[in-house]
Amino acid sequence: MSDITVIIPTRNESIHIERAIKSALKLTPNVLVIDSDSTDNTIEIAKSYGVKIYQYKWTASSNFSKKINWAIDKSIVQTKWAIRLDADEYFMNNCIENLEKHLDSLPENVSGCTLIRRIHFMGKWMRYSGEYPKTTMRVFKVGNVEMENRWLDEHVNLLNGVAVDLPYEIIDDNKSIISYWINKHNNDYSNKEVIELLNQELDLFNRIDNNNLLDNNAQKKKRLKKRYSSMPLYWRAFFFFCYRYFFKFGFLDGKEGLLWNFFQCLWYRTLTDVKLEEIYKHCGNNKELIKNFILEKYQINCNDFNNQQ
Secondary structure (H helix, E strand, O other): OOOEEEEEEEOOOOOOHHHHHHHHHHHOOOEEEEEOOOOOOHHHHHHHOOOEEEEOOOOOOOOHHHHHHHHOOOOOOOOOEEEEOOOOEEEOHHHHHHHHHHHHOOOOOEEEEEEEEEEEEOOEEOOOOOOOOEEEEEEEEOOOEEEOOOOOOOOEEEOOOEEEEEEEEEEEEOOOOHHHHHHHHHHHHHHHHHHHHHHHHHOOOOOOOOHHHOOHHHHHHHHHHHHHHOOOOOHHHHHHHHHHHHHOOHHHHHHHHHHHHHHHHHHHHHHHHHHHHHHHHHHOOOHHHHHHHHHHHHOOOHHHOOOOO
């Protein structure tokens, strides 16, 4: 019996879920779909493969971290190891063939493992722009880790043990049309990015970041993000685009590389800065006004941030 469970969080992922489940089942028979009220046929597809399905109720105070922490509770995951696989991702063969044997050989004090994540955009692998190789903590020992309670760009806190880097890969290949990608970044990601920036500048949640519980790669990413947020509004998006597209050779990925860096760096980051400035104009530095604005305009409840349900 495999001692690995693959957790796939979903909401309206009918375009991706079959591919993700098929890939996960090649690695282990223990596959859990953690849904949040999908209205398409995500659940029907998942049921056809006989995997276990749980419903996590999404509310205004929910975030992805809370959903994953709920999913990796020992009452749900019965195996020693758990792997988070997003619905638009799948395992490469080197991961399927070697991961379980590698986990069995690890020292007992290892509680988390990173995988290498390949990003595809418009069907093309983004090999440059600093996108590859990037590591992400996706494999963890149940009961020894928890996700940071953040709105966006959450990392894994190691409550016990140490982390190691594994040479195996997952592919992030979203098949949705570009309008979906733009709407998602406009109506979801950029709103949460603004909240994290506000918290960094105003201590909006009085949150203690346990950076000492993060692996070295996660700590480095946080330092870079903090350095970015200290740069002037709007200019930082332009500098970021130039850095990724020219100095990190994004242009070598062709037109897809240009579009990826334009949307991901220049458009998305500029949009976030516009929303940030808008909030400050309406609310100043008043934390309660800002929280009320976010609840009214973004339907995100910051007051219940520490509620882990």
